[in-house]
Amino acid sequence: MKHAIILAAGGSTRLGHPKQLIRWGDGNLLTHVIQTIAAAGVEQIAVVVGAHQDAIIASVNTDEYPPVRWLRNEDWRDGQSTSLRLAIHELQSQWSEHDAILIALCDQPAIDTEHYAALIDTVISGDFASSATQYPSGAGVPACFSAAILRLLELHGDQGAKNWLRTQPPDKVHLLQCPAAACDIDSPQDEIHLRRRSLRSGQG
Template sequence: MTGTGAPVAAIVLAAGSSSRTAPAHKLLAPDAMGLPMIARTLRAVTASQATPVIVVLGHRAAEIREAALAGTATGHPVQFVTAPDYAAGLSRTLSVGIEAASQHDVAGALICLGDMPLIGTGLINDMIAGFASHPTYPGAMPVHDGRRGNPVLWARALFPALMQLAGDRGARDLLRLHGPEMLRIPAGPEIAQDFDTPARLAEFARLFAGG
């Protein structure tokens, strides 16, 4: 819960075609325990204080949905929505997720990327707690060694602007505008570590051997 009494949603973006790892789809790639990447990402998100958790689907939606459910924490429902124009770019996928979050009584939304499975529950909760203490901020971002990364938490006041974005730039333009005013949350190097090339998928296949 935030200082406004409303929770923060988590939006997991999982609609892309994963063209850089074709023919393999990165979100379906298994780790050392056989858990698909999207499920590993969802395991941390659904164990956090974020609610609701919304997953935006697009390319190979049915397969991604089935894989995602393998990582859902017990008793934590996940809302799946589909971005019909996901091929138009990340911004349209984000817009669909924000629109879904706006239907709930939330103070903001944490935007998570499906191919960043190293983001832990602790960081997610730290970001939500930090924003709860500063509810008038435009949002919160994790920072490591002076550099920002993902996920990014946006206050509800910016939902309309987020839904108007276009192209494949995500919210970069809004970050440039509002970034200086956003709360900084100390984090580790995982905030800049995604898995979107064949070499990185090979690395992911060796991770999480302990469970």
């Protein structure tokens, strides 16, 4: 079975307003990621929210977007790893050992369904227990794990699963290129670039 956890609990402090609610396409960044991941064949999607959680949940019309399970992280200020720990704790009883769990962020709108599907299919096939996106600095998210691996991760601070991915031998993590993953939204300048991109692509 294919699952996804979308980490959307951050406070967007550098940006100054919730990045999850930035307009994109017919909705916002979060609804776009939900739709894109659902199109990859994911059967269960959980979204971890923290800051601005009520406004974010209200922005997702369940009549228009795939149904999601909302997980509220009251410890979101302590870093991204708290969101992933919460999701693993709440969801792992639903996973079979060989299920694939995709970990994604809400602020990488240029990533397409094909990349998410490739990460998931690598794990579902059994060739690798984990797959990740290749960055110049090493492996990162979006990434996908077998349930057996994800249950064993030790997560600390704001690093999420990245530290684990980058300490694994090359034959343990399948890396996939995705230049579009470099487009993320952390600062006002990033949002300006995003709006320019949306005008060119017709998404705005």
